[in-house]
Amino acid sequence: MSTERPTPTGPLAPDLRILEERVYRGGNVWSYDPAIHLVMDLGVLEGYPTDTIPGFTDRLIEMLPGVASHSCSRGHEGGFGERLREGTWLGHVAEHIALQLQQEAGHDQRRGKTRMVRGRTGVYNVVYGYSDEGVGLMAGRLAVRLINHLIAPEDGFDFEAELENFLRSAERTAFGPSTAAILEEAVSRDIPYIRLNSASLVQLGQGVYAQRIRATMTSKTGALAVDIASDKDMTIKLLGSAGLPVPKQETCRTVEGAVAAARRIGFPVVVKPLDGNHGRGVGLDLMSDDDVRAAFVVAQEESRRGWIIVESFITGKDYRCLIVGGRMQAIAERVPAHVVGDGTHTVEELVRITNADPRRGVGHEKVLTRIKVDDAAIELVREQGFAMTDVPPNGVMVKLALTGNMSTGGISVDRTFDAHPDNIEIAEEAARMIGLDVAGIDFICPDITQPVRETGGAICEVNAAPGFRMHTHPTVGEPQFIAKPVVDLLFPPGSPSRVPIVAVTGTNGKTTTSRMIAHVFKTMGTKVGMTSTDGIVIDERLVIKSDASGPRSARMVLQNPRVELAVMEVARGGILREGLGYDRNDIAVVTNVAPDHLGMKGIDTLEQLADVKAVVVEAVPRNGFAVLNADDRLVRRMRNRCAGNIVWYSLRPADSPERRFIDQRLARGGRAVVLEKTDRGDMIVIKHGKRSMQLAWTHLLPSTFGGTAMFNVANAMAAAGAAFAAGVGLHEIRQGLRTFATNYYLSPGRMNLINVRGIEVIVDYCHNAPGMEVLGQFVDKYADQKAATSEWGKISRIGMVATAGDRRDADMRELGAIAAKYFDVIVVREDERLRGRKPGEVAALVVEGARAAQAAGGVRVRQIETVLGEVDAVRHCVGRANPGDIVVLCVDNHAKVVSELETITHSAQARAHSDADVGDPDLDPKWAENEIARDESGAPQP
Template sequence: MSDTRTETPLAGGKASPDLSIVETRVYRGANVWSYDRSIHLVVDLGSLEQFPTNTLPGFTENVLAMLPGLREHTCSRGRRGGFVERLNEGTWLGHVAEHCALALQQVVGHDIRRGKTRQVKGSPGLYNIIYGYVDEQVGLAAAQLAVRLVNHLVEADPGLDWEAELEAFIRRAERTAFGPSTQALVDEAVSRDIPWIRLNKHSLVQLGQGVHAKRIRATMTSETSSIAVDIASDKDLTTKLLSAAGLPVPKQESVRTVDQAVAVARRIGFPVVVKPLDGNHGRGVCLDLQDEDEVREAFAIAREQSRRGWVIVESLVVGKDYRCLIIDGRLAAVAERVPASVTGDGSSTVQELVDLANADPRRGVGHEKVLTRIKVDDAATALVRQQGFEMSDVPPQGETVKLALTGNMSTGGISIDRTFEAHPDNVDIAEEAARMIGLDIAGIDFICPDITEPVRETGGAICEVNAAPGFRMHTHPTIGEPQFIAKPVVDMLFPPGAPSRIPIVAVTGTNGKTTTSRMISHVFKGMGRKVGMTSTDGVVIDERLLIKSDASGPRSARMVLQNPRVDFAVFEVARGGILREGLGYERNDVAVVLNVQPDHLGLRGIDTVEQLADVKAVLVEAVPRDGHAVLNADDPLVRKMRRRCSGQVVWISMEEPGSEVREMIDAHCRRGGKALVLNPSERGEMIVVRHGRREMQLAWTHLLPATFGGRARMNVQNVLAAAAAAFAAGAPLHDIRQGLRTFSTNYYLSPGRLNEVDVNGVNVIVDYCHNAPGMRMLGDFVDRVGESMESGHDLARPSRIGVIATAGDRRDEDMRELGEIAAQHFDVVVVREDVQLRGRKRGSTAALVAEGVEQAREDGARCRQVEIVLDEVDALRHAMGRANRGDLVVLCVDQHHMVMGELEAWSSQAQAGSGAGDAAPGSDPDYVPDPS
């Protein structure tokens, strides 16, 4: 935790409370700043840029008084009190805001210590603040309050009541925090490296990923029987089932009217208990009723808490209240529950004693803390009166005054751990009761004189069986040792050795991401895996397209990880998603980086290709020690990423043997490393898998359909990357070979990526190429295809017609460069625009691209004509109208499905009209296509 400023500016004038938040981002996974989820603020110090902390009188003392926890911060000094030293020496207020945001989260129990502050390059007064968080909303609220606090300490804000604001912040954190039971389970999962995802704003949590996922909500799990929960909610049915099993239960009957309740009480015999049939947390339970009047009064209380209007009257079992927690059929913990009460000190009233008890910091509202505040209501006041006191009376020294009859923690009771004192017979009874009801996690409530003695001999009974029992009386007992009961729950959901994660392969790069992702998915689909894939085309689950949109971001990745069918994930990861939200997951088993080229520069603070490489390197940094990074050794920026990988590096290269890159790979393999390379021969290029000193032949490149006989060099590179990723993920070579041999760039396997279509003798290539580096690779492919086409024509040379476009959020020079490169490879260039203009005026993007084409023409490029047709379909029709049989038309598309539909319609109409001499849509009237 540190800032990076070293100069101390001269303070001049008066400091003003100018600190403000300019931008906020929430990273929900690994990101460019941190290995874990973080909050990123861009703050503006304004005039405070000239005022480090040592120039502000009293600032250090005041901030430490308001947030004493700052004294524990080590900061960059690495020792307790390091941040205080920085304050005294002088540090900038952005750095102070970072530490305040961390300290505020620590106040509410979030043990977060990760943070850093860095000045925005070239922008004096602007700082990047990055810090970790547990709960997103709490982390964001901490940022707002931290900035207000710093400004308040610079110049007092009359509207800021610090104590009230801090209390409001704590209450807000408690509203969104997990309850004690859920938090215990999540903590146990984290300690075992089991990933988790919060599915709502409350306590619904997914543990594990994909096919291995389990869900919990408090102490109910995805293994909890719905029928068992219904049975436990029906106390009458529960008692009947337990009685039929020979287990000790009180006599009881269900009633719907007060007269029936009185009649049952007479039959059973006083004293009795009246409680709702389907209540919980002890609400509406009235104990020790001695006569008919008390039964009538209690019936109204119990019926109010009964969801279905039924009330139970049962015999009173005298003794202490014990909760036996059964997990997966075995006793996990026993707690004695003591009803809420206070003990007189001879000087304080009952109300004052209650207030003193509620001042205990362990007590809170509801389940937010380990103890619940004692509530003084009419029932509590009446109970105190039955004991001979009023709330204003002073009880004698040492006398206990009860404020509740039931020992529930939710009514202010306390717990005493008795886990290792329970008699074996009582343990057997509790375990049998849970089995009879069918609950995987059950709370068995015993009333008996002493849990250390057999209840069948001393008297006692099971008074209730609870589904979703609370854990806090066991994890945080008031007296006794805490029990680590989350362990058996997680053991039940994920037995030792059971997997909780699915393999994740993440693919990034400037070009080729989508095709490589599809190749990897195809290999593993052939192996019988249920693959979840995200790409710029959408989310695909087991070959079914679920969402049709650009799904290369973190939200789509989380969608795949939540799907219970998926047992293997392949994620296309784009630059924008990383910058916006991070990866959206914790780590990837295999990271693939294809290339880093100048694209989308000038956006979100990424101005150079080196900065872009840092963004894409996030995938490599997210590789664990037992994972792999597949890196393109031919790209210098990708090659440098090897230093950021904690796991093993698998190199891929298209360089020939003897080159500098191949020599580096040779040395890597001699040390036991892995690589996939091309070995040329008279018969063609062989893809070779190298592992240590072993070499294994995989496939001839020209025999793989996606490479177009080896002419599509970009797909040769993609094949190398896909094969390397599959090899690193554990796929056998014969399965990799089979997958690559059966993968082609037809529209069904790879829509919009180098799809080849014959439209009445015109060779049409449909591709997504949209930037200058991609056009350079596509142009190489066009040249290779064009040469082969020209060799088959003795007369006129076939024309090459290209329809090109780019996104409006690129720089002007990038757009011109796209046109310049296209002009080197096409005879005719038709420039169109996407539907989404991304901030530019209609026609401006196309004009810049055309400007680049014209400049290249003047310099002697191949292109002889450039035209602008803005609409994508109109541009397609225009290009096809210019084409003759044997020509090559390349369509760089945006809406590939629409383009393919238009091509089908074009082909069908042309064939239908060929016999009558009709022209195809938009074609030259003198041209009559011959059906093929």
């Protein structure tokens, strides 16, 4: 990047814009933690760093002073301010503004990085941390608007108003202070959480260990207790029946009924809605019938069911006692919103001065809420003998609200250690009577340090889901860490909160490896949740049928309360799109890195693809394991990115460089799964340091087709390594692998062998060149094995091949060329989803590669045909085959293909025409004629 500093010769254009937004909800290629990723285009501003734009830095710091204090790469406070004055690019500035805006909203975020997109001048990857993804995205968008406004003022753009709107939006979407306090405590104990909605419903823990909270209600909060607490009349009756001090009380539904009740109880009285909360609709210290009538109207507006409570007015201070698990944890004195006269300023000016306190914000955004001056506040001030424009005498307190709720601008004073033991006992007994695990007991009494039974006072209310802000951030006094006992209720010290997670990635074999691992644990009775390209499986039941190898599916598994262990197939696309979807995996398995999906989303080389797949290795904790394929150079290099231990596996012989590499690790106490060749066959052996444990003969594992499917031998070794790392015993691993077969029920679409009228049909998902190579090698071995015992004579091999439309042209040609090496007949089809290609385009490229290989010579193929429809191609391939032949179907929709094979097998019409369908390319000269007479689409002529 040039270091020259051009000077603008004219007005600069506000060219900064966001090209793409991504939200990473777990480990990703940029960060170990969740992050926002914005791809930004600077346009002409690429040529103008901050020191070349007159006044830019000063105006930015004036609008958002906190930005200047960021340390940035300098490592000391104010480092970014130095960078601004020395000159830095505007993508970097957007990163820091987005972080500061989140700081303004109370989200402590400091992580970020900005890097230019390779090969695209002026386009940058801007990555920064977030606490709430909605707030993080809003911060990035507002950062871009602010920078453009500083370059060229935008009509109608008022940053103070925009910031106010941003803070209000952040307050609506972000967690409230109570939920945030619980989550902060959970994170400090390494308890993971998942947000379940846009409000405050959150899951703590994973799978079978999961607990839920909504604000301060928990999974252990009884619904009946909440109903009782919401019914203030019932609450008072229950507490009174237990001998606890409560006010006199009556309920009514009419104005005159309220007046009559007030006369019976005796003035002064309180009027409030039966089912209200947050102090809304409450009328205090009412001295006359007219006061009651006026208060009744206000209370009825806040009542959901129309019932109103009239109760005796208890004089004294307002105290909130927080009870968690039956024990008092904190007490706060609540003081209503007010100002104190200084003999100089008016009431209106005093409110403005009070609201200027940096601790006060919008709603629950900060520890205090700004005082709101509405008609009720003005009327209350008038009742105290003042107008808003009057100057109260020095030291005189002027109330602007009757209740001490923090949400109306009140303040709190911590009194936790001042309360008399009798009062604590009364509050704890009240929570027990209602049945709440977390309860807020509202006391009105002259002094909490004296017994209320002697000084007078009463419990006026019991609250379910009490707010924590007055205790965690008192205006006066020490904060109380009350989230700890709440988390203790849900997760007693020493209890687990996480289920083991095994993540499997790689270019080929990850689905089968995932299924093998899940099967090993299922045979032990473990309830396994698994994601794969076929769907989400919970305890052997397919609950969602789709490509579920992304982060959203991973979160769905971790939310299921039956899951005791999670096996996640992790695809490249999901990592690039959203990250892992969880914070860490106990075991990471990487099968291989081969050319596939190159040229997509900035991944152009194998090394870059390896960096993406290495994310699961980076997510392994110190006490975890990575199971790595030592035969793959790029996978071997991932060992440097693993904080935990390594389990190697290799198919190579004992004298190979890969095995010598493993032997060096074993000499230092490492772990490995290797293949040892003997006169009786190949033996899978688990090694740990000097210990050597025989696991199984490869030819006895059903998934290996008598040891010929070497890719499934490798998959079995990877699964054995993962199970061994998880502490599974040798016998259980052996039993799991010996009972795992590649039938359609255990492994749909992966090496399913189906006999169709004497034809060996293999259904597999192979869709790229590396996969076709190993599949072809298997077909060679399997065909030779069958030929030795076959009664049919020569065995022909027919292959249906295809690939996805989002691969590179060269990859499609290579697939055709490799298929030509192993099949006598190639039938090329296309997927239903063309992924941006025209019909026939993908097939033409595959055919082109196969024909080029055929023309070069040295390959097996003699006939290359095109049948675009998948089911039509299946019928065509089976129709070409004789009994004893091998047909390999590389499928997209395996369910449709298997259904069609069943139809062919069981159809009476198919049986009747079985002789007419014979189409062996070596025996039937009609196929040679049709090969010459193909139409333009490549379909054989009738």
